[in-house]
Amino acid sequence: MSDSMKxxxxxxxxxxxxxxxxxxxGHNLGKEVVKLWHKDHDLxxxxxxxxxxxxxxGDYLRSGAIARFSPIMDEVAAHAKKGGYVMGICxxxxxxxxAGLLPGALLHNTSMNFICKNVYLKPVSKSAxxxxxLEDRAYKVPIAHGEGNYYCLPDExxxxxxxxxxxxxxxxxxxxxxxxxxxxxxxxxxxxxxxxTKNVFGMMPHPERAADALLxxxxxxxxxxxxx
Amino acid sequence: xxxxxxxxxxxxxxxxxxxxxxxxxxxxxxxxxQVEQVRIGKQVEITVEADDAESAxxxxxxxxxxxxxxxxxxxxxxxxxxx
Numbered sequence: 684m685s686d687s688m689k690x691x692x693x694x695x696x697x698x699x700x701x702x703x704x705x706x707x708x709g710h711n712l713g714k715e716v717v718k719l720w721h722k723d724h725d726l727x728x729x730x731x732x733x734x735x736x737x738x739x740x741g742d743y744l745r746s747g748a749i750a751r752f753s754p755i756m757d758e759v760a761a762h763a764k765k766g767g768y769v770m771g772i773c774x775x776x777x778x779x780x781x782a783g784l785l786p787g788a789l790l791h792n793t794s795m796n797f798i799c800k801n802v803y804l805k806p807v808s809k810s811a812x813x814x815x816x817l818e819d820r821a822y823k824v825p826i827a828h829g830e831g832n833y834y835c836l837p838d839e840x841x842x843x844x845x846x847x848x849x850x851x852x853x854x855x856x857x858x859x860x861x862x863x864x865x866x867x868x869x870x871x872x873x874x875x876x877x878x879x880t881k882n883v884f885g886m887m888p889h890p891e892r893a894a895d896a897l898l899x900x901x902x903x904x905x906x907x908x909x910x911x
Numbered sequence: 912x913x914x915x916x917x918x919x920x921x922x923x924x925x926x927x928x929x930x931x932x933x934x935x936x937x938x939x940x941x942x943x944x945q946v947e948q949v950r951i952g953k954q955v956e957i958t959v960e961a962d963d964a965e966s967a968x969x970x971x972x973x974x975x976x977x978x979x980x981x982x983x984x985x986x987x988x989x990x991x992x993x994x
Contacts, residue, residue, distance in 0.1 A: 745981055752978070781981065788983040795929045834926065834984060868927070 691729030734775025787835030793868030
């Protein structure tokens, strides 16, 4: 991707990872990044739109269900339809599935616990911008969610796997995709997916929380570097 | 005319309901050993102004499909009465 890509991070009421993402993109990766407001109808000429993590609208009704009708989501959907890049992290991923921009849904973790810890991710898709050039190893990235259990219909799951749309699998430290390494019960250990045209990305783990050397882990930065 | 709708939203049968499962364990711990299954959903009560029951029904259907339920993981039904 060219260095001239402009990034936009949307703040929804209840977003809490918007500043982390702006810091990671702007400070750690040196990208041009602007803040967007959920009530606006303007993407300010951004090429790559981020929907951050948090608890938009207090997770009322279902996580992401109300935010997905925020005014700016019309422009986000139009941007995605034109082939523009959109990425949702955690609550942002939930919004994208609610909006139908990504297949499936995020159910309650099978343990019913909110889980906040480091997990390991194995890059899967060899054709999606986000993962195709990542190394074949386990990346350590934190998760923090109560509803991250990826679910979709069997036909959709087959389509996702046949079309190389799975971005990451939860794995162990050595890169083995096992049931024990699955933190939330997600189908086939899926931690992130992309759409059929591979310009919309969603993942539950937080790469922006592992993008600064001071935090002692740069695996998230390595992932974010893939997009620009 | 005013109508009142009681909307029942339940996780689809093929979906594991961890909330129901945890509650089932709680009931068993309390000695309700005869309880076999627990599924937990939501009930939404809505008052709606419409010309007739048919148009009230149509707009509620749309509201359920668009926002109140997520058809990927939930199913819904509602009872409509004149308020």
